[in-house]
Amino acid sequence: MLVVGVVALRAGGYRLAAFSIFTLGYLLVTKYWPQSMNTMALVLLTIPISVFVGLAIGVLAFQVKQARATINVALDVMQTMPAFAYLIPLLLLFGFGPVVGLIASAVYAIPFMVKNTILGLERVPSDIAEAGVMSACTPRQRFWLVDVPTAAPQLLVGINQTTMAAFSIMIIASIIGGFADIGWEVLSSMRAAAFGQSLLAGGAIALLAMVMDRITLGLAGHGGAAQHPAWLTSRRMWSVIAIALIGAWLIRLSGIAVTLPFASTPALIDADAVNHWVLGLVPRFDGPIETFKNGVLYYFILPLRIGMIRAVTPLSWGIALTQR
Incomplete structure (x- = not known):
């Protein structure tokens, strides 16, 4: 929560930081923290795969004009084909589990990065490209030192869209994933007609999606001007956070059981009470x-x-x- 709060503060200011802490607090009081973190783990594994593969395909489509038409057709198929159409073959190949959701999310999210990569590279001004050539840059130096930094805002927008796409399809993939994530929690509660659990789990999904969207947009420079305190740029502060994360990881590897104070307490928001409240609205x-x-x-x-x-x-x- 501390790390997310600091990143949100850097991306969008105090209001985004407060909203991010509120979202994580909601996951705690509703006891959906483990399921949400399982979903976030899959999303954070999917994003690098989708970004790197999408960037490579986008660069290929930009540099090789003959491959542009074929790549565009493939992207249209990947985006318009229903997710269930390729979930079934993945299910036959890999069986039930999180791998199916991981691959399905990557297939759905890659086109967003590809199209933003092509758009960003096409929008590099010709005078900037000529300045790189006049500076005796090799083609590789020109690409990494001129084209990519100039197209960086559009590439960051692509990362934002890829993140949201991976998060959205992960909920659908949980239908056959059988994984203890927040999407499976929504699906199981809907099957049991547990409206309270459905609302609480759906609220967790919506809040997480909003936090991820605002943070990635803020880091991409499209979240408006945020007032950043001076200590956010301090290397000492980031070093302390890095040491804390490394320490938590080492404790995790050592096998030492760490029980949080709220782990054995009941949820502060009673799902059964929400169920009765929703069902009571109909006759009332x-x-x-x-x-x-x-x-x-x-x-x-x-x-x-x-x-x-x-x-x-x-x-x-x-x-x-x-x-x-």
């Missing part, structure tokens, strides 16, 4: 709910359906069918 507001449903059905959906049936005819296309 039965009249308004029925009125709203009938109003939408008879005054919006039904006229729209009748209008579409009468409007979408061959006559609207400029032709008319006649009987002979």
